[in-house]
Amino acid sequence: MTKTGPIKHARRALLWLGVIIIALSAVLVSGVATNHSTFAPKLALDLEGGTQMILSPKVQGGADINQEQLDQAVKIIRQRVDGSGVSEAEITTQSGRNVVVSMPGVPDEKTRELIQASANMEFRPVIKAGSWDPLPKAERTPAKDLPDPKKKPENGSDTNWVDAALQKKFEAYDCTAELAKQDIEPADPAKPMIACDPDQHVKYILGPVAIPGTDIADATSGMQQSQQGFNTGQWVVNLEFNGEGTTKFREVTERLVGMQGAQNQFAIVLDGQVLSAPTTNALIADGKAEISGNFTEESAKALAEKLKYGALPISFEIQSSQQISATLGADQLRMGLIAGIIGLVLVALYSFFQYRLLGFVTIFSLVVAGILTYLAIVLLGWAQNYRLSLAGIAGIIVSIGLTADSFIVYFERIRDELRDGRSLPSAVETGWKRAKHTILASKAVNLLAAVVLYIVAVGGVKGFAFTLGLTALADLLVVFLFTHPTLQLLATTRFFGEGHRLSGLDPSLLGAEPLYRGAGRLRTYRPTPPPSKRNASASKEAERRQTIAERRQAAARSGAGQSSATKENDNA
């Protein structure tokens, strides 16, 4: 092996490492410069303070929940939480079963209930439509002209539902203000209500519930098919009711189809908000309705999803709720960092103790691994909104040891090769060849464990598995691109190459110098005491009977054992 080979390789590896670190840093700096990211990692609630609720969705009837339904549940909760005025709330799913809501501060009772409540979807006939904004005071109906219904309303569309109070409230109703309040206390299904349609920018007085959302069997979006079976190129939402819903829908459409103006419409209301208020063009007896309008593919899909969700009222059970004060969070962060520093210092001390100046390589390698981990965490925080939790910090601290372990495996390998009498540059190369496989295999075990842990972990501990896996990867990068190349370069220096007493690779300490080198790599081992002068001839006799391989081994054995039988024979 030429001397330039390893050095060239080392330089190239270090260059690559530099490129990786500089590239990641450049991305980060550009992120910070454009205000998309910060230099500090994003912190999870247990370090920042706030509330975390883990909710498990419950479907009526106890059926299992599928991923699609869970995704919809998340959408609904997100809408509710955002609407309740809590900023920066994060809603994620976990293990395909739970919904995790994290928010800064302490949510009030109302927000908690809001999050837990099941979605409430209903179909109500429209009685009256009005403008989004409140009617100017001058245009409002004078008190004497306000309706004063004497008769009992006959059906859901009957204007007799509207009494003076409701009319007054309706005219003064400010949709923008009301929606901001997000006061979605469920309206009485047997009474009329006022609801706003944010898409169409109108508000309605709606009659009592005609069909509950649970009567929806299915909702899909698709292209409209004309009666001749042509594709009209229009996006529509197809709605299908179950048996009971079909009967009710038939009644409603039968009545509405003959009505004029707004009363021809029925409104689909979700959590007090009008999703859509289609007009009724025909009596629908088979429970299969088609909602058409100016849908795009996306808006049709979105409405269909919401309708489907309404068909399946999911309520949420709080599995665990944790509220952490900002002070405790800061405390935990500080303690976590202190634990990390103590751990790092102890590992550094032990490395010096064991490996002398070679310990510096360990420490620098750990620093490089730390830089890579830091960059990965901050960038993941930016790209994936990854937040570092206390468990995550624990994972990083634990991995200090695991990372240093791969250096130890490597260093000990080099020492083994030195003991076999190799020169340092050659020991570094051979040692690396062997240590590489061991490190790869053992890191594969670590990574596998981290991935399995990450998949099964519930709660904040997921962060632990995540950093454990992340640092295992960083470790591999560092061993390949930093530790080994650095040793290759150090091996060429006089200090290490000649095995200075403080280098940690002192051959005399390793008992390396007088070893017989010819037969190579066989380990010295003496199951029987070394032959003495007395039986030298006998062993010579035995030697004659050995095979070539055995003879070589014997030579290696006796040579390495520092009591050479052949030498003694010469003397004799």
Added chain:
Amino acid sequence: MPNLATWGNDLYTGRRSYPFIAKRNLWFAIAALLVIASIIVPLVKGGFNLGIEFRGGSEFTVSQVQHTEVKVGEQAVKDAAPDHEPTVTNIAPNTMRIQTERLTNEQTLQVADALAKAYGVSDSEVTSSFVGPSWGADVSQQAFWGLIAFVVLVALLMAIYFRTWKMSLAAIIGLFTVVIVTAGIYSLSDFEVTPSAIIGFLTILSYSLYDTVVVFDKIRENTAHTFEQTDRTFIEQINLAVNQTLVRSINTSVVAVLPVGSILFIGAYLLGAGTLKDLSLALFVGIIVGTLCTIFVQAPLYAVLRHGEPAVRKHNAKVLAKRGESQVSQAATAG
């Protein structure tokens, strides 16, 4: 440390050798005793000290408390929620923990308020959490599946890497020894079993096998050409490998245990109960037990599994015969 380095040399050359494999029955007996004890201890103690995650209920943590009196907290809870019997503990300096049965949302806020007043701290120092009764069970069920998945995958990985299922089997049996003994020690320490602790246990699996892989790799290397020589028996080769990797095993586990120990110290003494403490105790014990187990259980077990193979037996006989022969000839000359 020069001594450890020279000791390492002696171990490497075989000048000094510990009978890890030869005395295997002794180690197995000790391991079996420990496993049995680890199963009996929790049984005698009436199970593990399960955390609130497994029982369900409400928990409050009050930090920055000047007078850590238990009675103050009990009184505060009784005033705010009369029907509930609280458990108040001083878990760390200036930190109180109050656990009750499940409270309603309203009660939770009231109790938190009352505790803040009683201990004379601001509202922001009171942390509350609520756990449904099925939460812990959920976590353990997930952990159980995780364990199964990990064991199956890692057994495959090792069987492929080492190209022998016997190493896999020895490693996995040893793994269970580690987990059971660690659980026993955990039970003895009376620490609470929380989801964090369970994750700690799962992490031991990873560490314990990491160590085993390093040693087994050396065993594989040493035994690769065993049959081509007659100096050492197969078993002796394994023993040499374990001896040669002894310094490595000690160094890696010391280095692994140091940071975990610092988390344990911070977690247990400064922060009190919580993620750090639960996670690190399981890990701390697990790393030590795992390292010992690799040397005393997994490697000897592998030797036992290979011992009966015809090729190993034949080679064994050959080596011993040769050794006997040379001794006889030596004795003849000496006489």
